Amino acid sequence: MMETSSKEPSQPHQILIVNEDACREVIGRHEAFQAVEAVFASMARGGAYNFPVVREAIGHADALYGFKSGFDREALVLGVKSGGYWPGNAARGLTNHQSTVVLFDPDTGRLKALVGGNYLTAVRTAASSAVSIAHLARKDAKVLGMVGAGYQSTFQLKAALEQRAFEKVVAWNAHPEHLTRLAAICEEKGIPFEGVSRQELGAQSDVIITITSAFEPLLDADWIKPGTHLACMGTDTKGKQEVDHKLLAQATVFTDEIAQSISIGEAQHAVAAQILSEDQITPIGEVINGTNPGRQSEADITLFDGTGVGLQDLAVASEAARLAETGGLAQRVTL
Structure with a gap:
């Protein structure tokens, strides 16, 4: 048969x-x-x-x-x-x-x-930090700080400049010669640009974007002034780190997805040190939907942990x- x-x-x-x-x-x-x-x-x-x-x-x-x-x-x-x-x-x-x-x-x-x-990948990563700036940065933010000047930094800069009326851009990169790509964008937009130290970047900036592949903190918590919004966009793997983990304990922390934030994102180090708990991290979608107020004062330090989700x-x-x-x-x- x-x-x-x-x-x-x-x-x-x-x-x-x-x-x-x-x-x-x-x-x-x-x-x-x-x-x-x-x-x-x-x-x-x-x-x-x-x-x-x-x-x-x-x-x-x-x-x-x-x-x-x-x-x-x-x-x-x-x-x-x-x-x-x-x-x-x-x-x-x-x-x-x-x-x-x-x-x-x-x-x-x-x-x-x-x-x-x-x-x-580059344009969606830039869009992610731009969304965080649109919903969390102070309306009167004037100085944008860029930490990192690699391939994705140009996408980040262009997207960020559309979210606030920035009057100046300051930047730091491990290889200063690469800052020219950011300077060229600022020249095209008619915005003053300055390469500075990391500490000076923290002192001047109202909004900071970190977009590096660092495995150690590049910004100390003491360098960040009240009212700053940070978009930490480079940490997407276990072990990576861009900012002092103590900064997350001082800031109001938002993220794309909490599970990734605490495992492979910037928050992994603060959680491991037990100075930040999972329930202290808010999905930025809640701010977009109006179910979370986001920034609650002009003095708040807000931090967006952009881990990059599928x-x-x-x-x-x-x-x-x-x-x-x-x-x-x-x-x-x-x-």
Whole structure:
């Protein structure tokens, strides 16, 4: 007797391929800000959630590689970002951060789109800190401080300058020669720029963005003046650190996701030292939704621990796929 095959009938379907150039064409700072703000709000409402992160040193090329995934039930966005950090890429003329976002149809589980993730990672990270500035920084903030002048710093600077009427930018980088990329942006915007020491940066700044790969504190708690807002954007791995952990005990702390904040984010060190508890950290989505007041006085030090969640990547990638398809910039491939 002939056995019945359990093989599913072939049902060819089309997927979208959205390359890096197309992503740059359709996603600007405005689109990224809106997508990230919306998904943070959805997370706080319980309408979107991230899956556990996998991030490992692969034992080759000093690379870190991993997966960030999640599902937004409100926007019906399901997928995963796969990629990591290859520190030797700069010498090859490549971006150190390499990633691709894979989107699936949440109704069927079928592959929906492959979206370049390098540019989107940079623009969504900048959007995250910009969202924190928009909701937490003092309205009269005049001086922006930048700690770090790597590839992502230019995205951070441009996004931040749109959130407040900054009158000056001060910056520090371990390799001062790289500050020229930030100075060029300020010159283009007509904003005075100055390279300073880290202590002087703390003394002058009303808003500070840290965007480095540091494994030690670059800013001392005593250097930060009352009323400052900090967006700590570089710590996304166990062991990394950008600011003195005592600063988090002095500040009102917000984050994209608490689970990541206490395990791989800037808060990991303060929590380990038992000077900050999990219930003292607030998801920024609560501020966006109006269920948490955010900054409560002009003297408050507010700190946003931007660990980088998969839902950010999925939100901007989904919007990129939609806009690229509408604009005829996506390739269609039949599987």
